[in-house]
Amino acid sequence: MIIIDGKKVAAELKSDIRDEVIRRTSLGLKQPHLAAILVGNDGGSETYVAAKVKDCHEVGFQSTLIRFTDNVSESDLLGAVNQLNQDPSVDGFIVQLPLPRHINENKIIEAIDPSKDVDGFHPVNIGRMALGLPSFLPATPSGIQQLIDYYHIETSGRHCVIIGRSNIVGTPLSILLSRKSIPGNCTVTLCHSSTHGLKELCLQADIIVAALGKPGFLTGDMVKTGAVVIDVGTTRIPSAATKSGWKLSGDVDFNEVSPKCSYITPVPGGVGPMTRIVLLQNTLKAAGDKKQ
């Protein structure tokens, strides 16, 4: 059984990005610039955005953080999105989700210029992905694909069962892994809360992706020997062992499942570190070969 080291892979890819920025600069190309819009003071969102800003700094990107209070109007937020769309110095930007309830998230996402949508959440990017056209891929699905690729895990013709059909993980990953590409070309079964016989389906799977947000959901009796298990869960559960008082828990019962696997991602240190890398990769791609 091999534990997939997402931290190590992410560090290597990050180093590649840093090298690429240096190479770009030496050629007189533009320093990539990622902007983020953060609304309110949600603890999780603050942490994620701070990490993204830190990542930018570390790889040599320019970064801009635009903050709004919780009571920002939808039209002011749309105004900020339009300004970033127009700003030639900004290559890509994200609007950190979730947004306050009085704001229509889909309306905000659809207002983003697809060519700057480095989160890959805009319908154009999802649609282009589904059609096999070049696009910005959403972070988690692309991060999983890159981990599979790094470890040379065979996917073609193999049966992949995905548990969870969210718009940011399960659904786009099912599309991505079904396509005739490497890694990919899987037979994908997309499961969810209404699925009957989930255990029997999982027992047939060569690859299982657990992305439903229920700590320890995938147990040993649901996994066949030799399966590849990818754990996307990141639920905070109380813990006496940490200073913060909580720890991250995956959707997989690691102790039970890992002995049966050929490969498994841990939580933390598996898929998580990869998602931040994809955002940097997408921003680099958005910068393209623009001159300084």
Next chain:
Amino acid sequence: MIIIDGKKVAAELKSDIRDEVIRRTSLGLKQPHLAAILVGNDGGSETYVAAKVKDCHEVGFQSTLIRFTDNVSESDLLGAVNQLNQDPSVDGFIVQLPLPRHINENKIIEAIDPSKDVDGFHPVNIGRMALGLPSFLPATPSGIQQLIDYYHIETSGRHCVIIGRSNIVGTPLSILLSRKSIPGNCTVTLCHSSTHGLKELCLQADIIVAALGKPGFLTGDMVKTGAVVIDVGTTRIPSAATKSGWKLSGDVDFNEVSPKCSYITPVPGGVGPMTRIVLLQNTLKAAGDKKQ
């Protein structure tokens, strides 16, 4: 075993559309207007477009057919698309596929204003469908969904195996039937040419959609008793029994499979007639409540 009568359902829906056009007219709303661009003289394309024009006539839509010869340049075709995008009298339009090889089909499709893309092929419409947002649905997947709905076939939580991952049938249908909507909310397995153990997967399916374009591919030993079988195949095969010298063949061995089914679509007269209806429905939707 019930044979799904696509011809009958399509006729009823067509009659509904005709009634709706009369109602619109009485309210002073605009007559829906569908335009089609046809390039070259391909026999199949000629037939399809002629049928669409006839449909428009029958339901009281205005229709416009724009023809180009095989050697039209990509830029001239893009020009025609832009003209239709700008023309306020045209509510929706299609570019009949396939196009000659020297023209980039994706480029043409992406040039269509998504709000007039009544074929539902534009990435924005595919992406919005994947995200569960309102969109123009592609004809065959939507037609299948409506047949399922008409016959009150239970789909929620049921296992649907789709054979074939084309951009116009298998892939969008897998997305559509996976979503939490009725009909839908299925556990979907998307199979294709690289799938291993296809027979075993099919034998587990409550619903099988055969959309691979291989006459008679799905045989009786691949189907469990009581399954719903949807046949999307429409391959022309030589026939001594018809005037034309050919007949349509589905992907299902109807004689073997039908006795095992709870419901099955025949070819012809199953899914086929529905696809033309969806185009009319989408055009009606595109016309919205525009005034005369």
